[in-house]
Amino acid sequence: MYLCTQSHLIVNAYDEPHLQEFYQHNGLNLFFSSIEQEMLYHNWDVEKDGSLETRLMFRDMILLKRPSIR
Numbered sequence: 001m002y003l004c005t006q007s008h009l010i011v012n013a014y015d016e017p018h019l020q021e022f023y024q025h026n027g028l029n030l031f032f033s034s035i036e037q038e039m040l041y042h043n044w045d046v047e048k049d050g051s052l053e054t055r056l057m058f059r060d061m062i063l064l065k066r067p068s069i070r
Helices: 017-025 035-041 061-065
Strands: 002-004 008-014 054-060
Touching: 008 017, 017 054, 035 054, 054 061
Parallel strands: none
Antiparallel strands: 002 008, 008 054
């Protein structure tokens, strides 16, 4: 799933290393530095909900307008 606002692209990517590497190679960053932080944000209960299968990632689309950052 993805969401594109006027200035950000937000992706809810599967928590698989090769997919995260693909998205990071294409300029997206993780919202949270650890999966524990993301689970806390989502109020995720591992015992009730199981393991977190996705990670939120984003890209600031405004930066694409700057030639030095493309």
